[in-house]
Amino acid sequence: MDGEMDVDATDQRGTKRVAESESEDVSKAKRIKALDPDVVNKIAAGEIIVAPMHALKELVENAVDAGSTSIEVLVKDGGLKLLQITDNGHGIDREDLPILCERFTTSKLKEFEDLSSIGTYGFRGEALASISHIAHLTVTTKTANSSCAWRAHYGDGKLVPAKPGQSAAPKATAGRGGTQITVEDLFYNVPTRRRAFRSSSEEYAKILDVVGRYAVHCSGVAFSCRKHGDSGVSISTPVAASTVDRIRQIHGSAVANEIVEFETADKKLGFRASGLATNANYHVKKTVILLFINHRAVESTAIKRAVEQTYSAFLPKGGHPFVYIDLEIEPHRVDVNVHPTKREVNFLNEDEIIEMVCSEVRSKLAQVDSSRTFLTQSLLPGAQAIESLQHDQPISSEAAAAADQERPAAAATPKTPATSKRPYENNLVRTDSKIRKITSMLVPAPSPSQDPSHANAATEPGNLPSDDGLQYETTDRQPLRIALTSIKNLRATVRNDMHNALTEMFASHTYVGLVDERRRLAAIQSGVKLHLVDYGLAGSEFFYQVGLTDFGNFGVIRLDPAPKLVDLLKIAAETERDDHLAQNPQPPSHEDTAIETIFASAAETVAATLIERRHMLDEYFSLQISAEGELCTIPLLLKGYVPSLAKLPRFLLRLGPYVDWSSEEGCFRTFLRELAAFYTPEQLPLPPSRRDESGGDVEDVEQDEEEESFIQTRRAQMARMLEYTLFPALRARLIATTGLLRGVVEVADLKGLYRVFERC
Structure with a gap:
């Protein structure tokens, strides 16, 4: 049929369409060619000048750098047709005008080291160059020593004549001291970018936001901004305004x-x-x-x-x-x-x-x-009396008199308008750090050495968590400035794997309580939903991210007296050997002798590796090892959190075979993963009472009283650290990645529960 498209039946959907220039010979390898400088400059301009507001921001910063005390902004069609900024600053010398709009020309930066002490807004010399590649740029400037002003026109970073046939050199003209920069037809040669702007009023609002920000901050500088053709100004701030x-x-x-x-x-x-x-x-x-x-x-x-x-x-x-x-x-x-x-x-x-x-x-x-001029509902003086009335309990005359005294103050508070709608109960989020916690309802069994009258003292409101005698001291060590490409790549990998909804959930959650120490489960509330979180998985990712953000600037945990590194490694090697033999029960043979030799030499090999790299380990990871092989310090990742030192020998042993010492990025990634595994909260056995009820650990070997006492102490310490240290840190710093989705399970939704109750 005429008018129908000819479609090749063999073409598969999603197949790359061949361009006309490629259709001649697809089998030939494509040669690498340098881009045309004009294309390079337009790409750079598109990165720096994304919208009219970005062009204005660069021009305002240049004007402030020039010592201006008055900045006037004129805008037409949201800055796409005209964007003009006039200042009374130092101006630009006539001799500097020919290279004014060339890339990387600046008066504020000479050497790369100057970046560490830069104190001005602009320093790269790319703003005017970028604007000249995507707009028609005119500069009129006059210095204090010049007898007249000079006007120059620019295109693609170079001087161009105002009209065809004229000279491109700057021309003398009348003008006041300072600089006036006129940007016309922004993005005239980038039609796709120009069509992306929806309305001029929206772009003008963004321009007003930029001008308003600098008008608030730059004291001693007068700002004004108006639309072209309007008699009034949208923003006007005098010089002397506070x-x-x-x-x-x-x-x-x-x-x-x-x-x-x-x-x-x-x-x-x-x-x-x-x-x-x-x-x-x-x-x-x-x-x-x-x-x-x-x-x-x-x-x-x-x-x-x-x-x-x-x-x-x-x-x-x-x-x-x-x-x-x-x-x-x-x-x-x-x-x-x-x-x-x-x-x-x-x-x-x-x-x-x-x-x-x-x-x-x-x-x-x-x-x-x-x-405050509004009435809050928490901690009111009459709350006790009101609560007793809600429960239909008798109220004393003294309490009634106290409530009457509070009524005039409440009556003076402005009432909510009648038109406002009361939110439904199933949309209310009931979380308050001052209210009673769920853990206070679970009374722990008193130990023999504990007075029964004080069994629930730790859960009483107002008691502060114990710090277990931890002491901290500050040092004079200056923080390192890490600019390694490998660390930047690892940080970028974490950001690219970020899960927005999960990150927001952790950032706004409220800790509910510890659920299971053996499976490492805790309950948190986010909004009107209750979630179970695998805090082992979340802690591993969090400590890895802490290792990346604080890389080279860790605190230290000093070991006194310092143990021998090889002794710790031998403990780990013996444990690994026993686990291997327990999993592979075989009659004695020559293979067992070989296994004994392997595990015995592993400790010596790993110790030699770590001692050889002790300077790098100390500088980047605060893992200090003396030349004699003593372990002096280990890194401190989170103040108030103490990792299980029982995991230290295994952590040190794994630094040998599980760390990629052959490449920089691989070394940092694998080392920080092992460090995060060391810091991850360990699994703890259930208390004896819960162990008997669950029936899951009946066949476990009976532990002596000393070990059971240690586990009880560690369990109480872990509960405090989770509530007061780890989960607040997760709320403040964690970037939740997609891998954490398998560690979070929703167990209750208030809206869903209301629907169930309504059916009942």
Whole structure:
């Protein structure tokens, strides 16, 4: 039939379609050729200038670097048609204009080592070059020493004439001191990118967000931004305006009126943080964070998550804060060159710095917590009386009088509008760290040496967990800055394997209790769902990730007196030999003698390997071995968590055959996996009472009283470490990978239970 497509019946769906240039001879090997410089420059431009807001961000940073005190922004069609920024900075010399838009031309960086002390916004010399490859760029500039301004036009990084037939050299013109950069027809030669923008109003809103961020942060600089053709301005901040006034003009009085100021610093960590945050009277549906690290506007998922968790104790459910953070870190501790648009930065001691900032914000919020204007439902003075009324119990006259005294204060509180809907009970998440835990309902059997009256003392509210006498001391060791490609690749592998829903579940969970020490199961609540978690599997992945993030900067656990390395290895080798013989019961033969020799020599071989590499092990893993073969220290991965030292000999023995010593990346990966296995919580036998009830361990060999006492002590220690150390660390730092899906099982859903009850 005419008009129908001719389809080859032999073609298979999913087969690669051959391009016209390849159809001549497919069998020939394709030659590798260097890309045309124009293609290379356009690729680079597409990475740096993703949208008009990125072009504006680069131009604003250049203007601030030039010492400007006034920056004016003019926008047309969301910046796609026109994006103009005018400043009164130092200007650009006439002699520098010919190479202004060439790639990697900059006045702020001379050597690679300068990156460790960079203190300006721009330093790579790629912003103007990238813009000139995807837009028509015009620069008008005048320095203080110049008698006139100079105007130059650029295309593809080079000077071009304003009109065909004219000279491309910069032309003298009238102008004021400073620089005016005009970007026209952005992405005119990248039609696919240009069509991807949905509306000019949406792009203009993003531009206003960028201008607003720098207008809040850059004190002493006046900002204005308006649309082309409009008489009024969208943003206008005077030079003398304070930070609070700038927030009031840009984000409104509702934010500025509920601001608290915070500031913290630490010389050892090399940082100083200050900022402004809203108190408990203000909340919106979405968190707004203005984060500046070394005066550069960046984004950080870790900081945002930590801030939201900090405010979760002060704001009602669904409420989010406004926070402005100015974080200054010593330049040699920050890597600013990790993202094409410089949207993200890496810095040392990230977790410690975030915790100190959030702790300071938390303390400031607690100081002004009494100024809340809404009624909270927890820990009210009349809660005892109200609870007794709910249970139809008689109430005393004194309690009634106390309740009457509380009523005027509650009546003065603004009431909820009648139009608001009450949430259904099956959507309510009932978790509170102050309420009674499920473990408090399980009364442990008192030991012979324990007073029965104090049997449940550990579960009484208000008792702090024991630290088992652990003591910590700080050292003067400076943190290492690790920039190894192998470590970056391993970190990227973890990020690529991230499971978003599972990571969010761990980040927002509430620990319920320990379920089974033998199968290493614990219960956690996330939202309205209850899950069983294999904390052995989760702990193994967590400690591996800690090894990657803290690589080269571990704490140490000092062994005093230091045992001989070979003695520990012999213990492990003998255990492995006994296990092998138990699994392979055979009559005595020559093979048994060979096996004895193999296991006996294994300890010596592994000891020689570790002693030979002791300097690398000490520098990267804090595993210190003396020249005489004594094990002085082992790495400390998590403060407050003590690994089972009974696993130490086997851990050391496995460092020989199970670590890939032939390649750098393979060595780091396998070593950290073995270290994570050593730190993973071990399986513990059930208590005698539960062992008899379950019937699963009836044939086990009876243990002596000393070993049983040790297991009881370790069981109590493990329960404390899981609740107060490991699971809080999982909530704060774990990136859940897809492999953890098999270690998490949903056992209850509140909505499902309500449906069951409704049918009953």
